[in-house]
Each structure stands twice: as structure tokens, then as C-alpha cells.
Amino acid sequence: xxxxxxxxxxxxxxxxxxxxxxxxxxxxxxxxxxxxxxxxxxxxxxxxxxxxxxxxxxxxxxxxxxxxxxxxxxxxxxxxxxxxxxxxxxxxxxxxxxxxxxxxxxxxxxxxxxxxxxxxxxxxxxxxxxxxxxxxxxxxxxxxxxxxxxxxxxxxxxxxxxxxxxxxxxxxxxxxxxxxxxxxxxxxxxx
Amino acid sequence: xxxxxxxxxxxxxxxxxxxxxxxxxxxxxxxxxxxxxxxxxxxxxxxxxxxxxxxxxxxxxxxxxxxxxxxxxxxxxxxxxxxxxxxxxxxxxxxxxxxxxxxxxxxxxxxxxxxxxxxxxxxxxxxxxxxxxxxxxxxxxxxxxxxxxxxxxxxxxxxxxxxxxxxxxxxxxxxxxxxxxxxx
Numbered sequence: 001x002x003x004x005x006x007x008x009x010x011x012x013x014x015x016x017x018x019x020x021x022x023x024x025x026x027x028x029x030x031x032x033x034x035x036x037x038x039x040x041x042x043x044x045x046x047x048x049x050x051x052x053x054x055x056x057x058x059x060x061x062x063x064x065x066x067x068x069x070x071x072x073x074x075x076x077x078x079x080x081x082x083x084x085x086x087x088x089x090x091x092x093x094x095x096x097x098x099x100x101x102x103x104x105x106x107x108x109x110x111x112x113x114x115x116x117x118x119x120x121x122x123x124x125x126x127x128x129x130x131x132x133x134x135x136x137x138x139x140x141x142x143x144x145x146x147x148x149x150x151x152x153x154x155x156x157x158x159x160x161x162x163x164x165x166x167x168x169x170x171x172x173x174x175x176x177x178x179x180x181x182x183x184x185x186x187x188x189x190x191x
Numbered sequence: 192x193x194x195x196x197x198x199x200x201x202x203x204x205x206x207x208x209x210x211x212x213x214x215x216x217x218x219x220x221x222x223x224x225x226x227x228x229x230x231x232x233x234x235x236x237x238x239x240x241x242x243x244x245x246x247x248x249x250x251x252x253x254x255x256x257x258x259x260x261x262x263x264x265x266x267x268x269x270x271x272x273x274x275x276x277x278x279x280x281x282x283x284x285x286x287x288x289x290x291x292x293x294x295x296x297x298x299x300x301x302x303x304x305x306x307x308x309x310x311x312x313x314x315x316x317x318x319x320x321x322x323x324x325x326x327x328x329x330x331x332x333x334x335x336x337x338x339x340x341x342x343x344x345x346x347x348x349x350x351x352x353x354x355x356x357x358x359x360x361x362x363x364x365x366x367x368x369x370x371x372x373x374x375x
Contacts, residue, residue: 003260003263004260004263004264007260032266035263035264035265035266036264038260038264039261039264039265039354042261043354
């Protein structure tokens with residue numbers, strides 16, 4: 001199983017010998033899960049409906065949202081390698097950060113369901129949403145993926161509708177969600 | 192009458208053949224049998240090429256080699272095979288840069304008995320077509336593809352099929368109203 005671990009570390013471009021307590025436990029027990037994890041990661045990074053640059057950027061957004069340093073550096077390098085510009089990478093980081101505030105805020109409104117909270121102004125600055133350099137559809141798709149990770153029902157429902165209105169497809173949406181799910185699971189072991 | 196190509200649902204024939212597994216002196220050869228993958232509960236992916244020392248072959252074999260870890264992660268034993276002898280295989284591996292660090296065995300079906308049983312022998316030259324077999328841990332053929340002599344294969348497609356054949360969505364989260372419960 002050490003081969004699988006080394007290959008996984010290598011796939012992620014992390015330093016040879018990279019180790020975490022969780023990884024150690026999987027290795028000690030010779031857990032087959034490492035194989036599944038590596039297959040899942042490879043599969044979500046190459047999608048029929050998302051380009052490799054897009055998968056790298058969404059993975060980066062999720063890593064930033066999850067405050068995962070090794071994965072953040074790994075996916076930002078991957079995004080660069082796949083042609084993402086410094087500005088696009090910056091926008092992705094901004095998107096992840098902004099969405100985590102929105103997810104908390106709108107989730108609260110949704111949880112409580114009191115009309116008064118809906119009428120009081122949000123007063124959260126969201127200017128980066130107006131004219132994203134990555135395009136509205138992709139910005140929405142990234143927002144949707146981050147919202148799914150953070151578990152805000154109102155945000156997920158709203159962004160899912162919006163992303164489809166901007167010309168996306170259900171296939172693209174589900175690939176982005178699967179990617180967010182796998183990057184999050186990866187982060188439980190690589191952190 | 193010629194034998195038809197072995198197909199989905201049929202049992203993969205028994206075999207016990209010599210394969211080249213290394214370039215290290217004294218460790219070059221190893222016997223490989225149809226039981227090896229079953230013992231380990233693994234799948235078997237066996238791909239054939241017509242002749243050693245030809246053009247399309249090394250590219251293709253190198254592609255399979257690059258994807259070696261993909262097959263390993265899917266618990267699949269990868270074997271390359273042709274009707275050349277183990278000595279020809281060894282000479283070819285020594286001769287060709289792309290073949291030196293092969294991670295999977297090159298099976299020598301020198302008697303052509305396995306290719307014959309699989310129904311993949313080309314009529315004139317009695318060499319194997321570019322056939323690929325995916326066999327489950329019980330020894331049943333689950334997928335076959337056969338290409339004409341000069342057509343190269345797509346390794347990604349083989350991995351995609353393997354993924355599709357191997358069960359996923361075992362999680363009860365996927366349970367939908369009206370469905371039987373999932374038993375793993």
C-alpha cells in the first residue's frame with residue numbers, strides 16, 4: 001500500500017515522504033481505501049464536462065474553503081499548469097472566501113425562516129460577483145460547489161438554478177459537486 | 192472450422208505460461224497461471240499484440256505501463272501477451288528503451304494454445320489480433336475488444352470499462368424510495 005500512498009503524494013505534487021497521522025493509520029492497517037481515494041481523485045480531476053483547468057480551480061476553491069494548506073498549494077499549482085492566470089486563481093480564492101460568509105448568513109435566514117430577517121439588509125459586500133473574469137457561469141458553478149460543502153440549502157438551491165440559467169448543464173453541475181465532495185474527503189487524510 | 196472469439200459471460204481458459212517479469216539476471220522469467228489473479232481476489236486485464244519488434248506495439252505497451260498504477264488501484268492484474276517466445280520478449284525488452292522498465296509481465300504463448308482458445312489468432316500468419324480481455328475475480332470474461340492488426344488501443348477506455356464493471360454506489364445514502372435496501 002506504500003506504493004499507492006507514494007503515487008498519491010506524487011499525483012498531488014507534494015514532497016516525497018509527506019505524512020499525516022491519518023495517512024499513517026491507513027498505511028498501518030493496509031487499508032484498501034487509499035486505492036479508492038486515489039481513483040476517485042483522478043476521476044474527478046478529469047471530467048467529460050469540465051476542462052482540466054476548471055476542475056483544478058474548483059478543487060482549489062474547495063481546498064481554500066476547507067483551509068487545507070497542502071491541497072491549496074497542490075491545486076493552485078495544478079491550475080497554473082493547466083493554464084489558469086494569476087487573476088483567475090485570485091478570483092477563485094476570493095470566491096471561496098466570500099461564499100463561506102454567504103453560506104453562514106443565508107443559511108441562518110433559511111434556518112430561522114422569519115420574514116423580518118429577510119427584509120433587513122444583508123450588508124455584505126459582494127462586488128466580485130458582478131463581473132467575474134472566469135465568466136458568470138463558472139463563478140456560479142464554483143459558488144455552488146463551495147455552498148454544497150458548507151451545507152447551505154438556500155445557497156445550493158439558488159446557485160443551482162442560477163448556474164443552469166447561465167447555460168450550464170446538470171452533468172457539469174454534478175461533476176463539480178462530486179469534485180467538491182472528493183476534495184473534501186481527500187482533505188481528511190491530506191492536511 | 193475456426194473458433195469464434197471468446198466472449199462476455201464465458202470462462203477464461205486455464206493457462207500456465209512463462210512470462211518475462213524482469214531484466215535482472217536469474218529473475219527474468221516466472222510462470223503465470225490463470226489461477227493467480229483468482230487466488231488474490233483480483234481482476235485480470237490481458238492485452239495481446241501481434242508481434243514483438245514491430246511499430247505500433249511498443250507505443251501501446253508503454254501506454255499500458257504508464258497506467259500500471261491505475262490497474263493496481265483497481266485490484267486488477269495486468270498482463271501483456273503475444274505468441275512470441277519468452278526469449279524474444281526478453282530480447283525486445285532489452286532492445287527497446289520504452290520497454291525496459293515494464294511493471295507487468297509479458298506472457299509468452301509460444302504454443303499459441305491460449306490465443307487459439309481465445310479465438311484471436313489471425314488466419315494467415317497465426318498471430319494474435321490486438322485483443323483485450325477483462326476477466327473478473329471468478330474467472331469470467333466480462334469485456335472483450337478486438338482490433339485489427341494495425342489499430343492501436345485506447346488504454347483510458349479499458350480503465351473506464353473496468354470502473355464501470357466494478358461495483359460502486361454501495362452507500363445506503365443512494366437508497367431511493369421503493370428500492371430494495373442495498374446489501375454489500
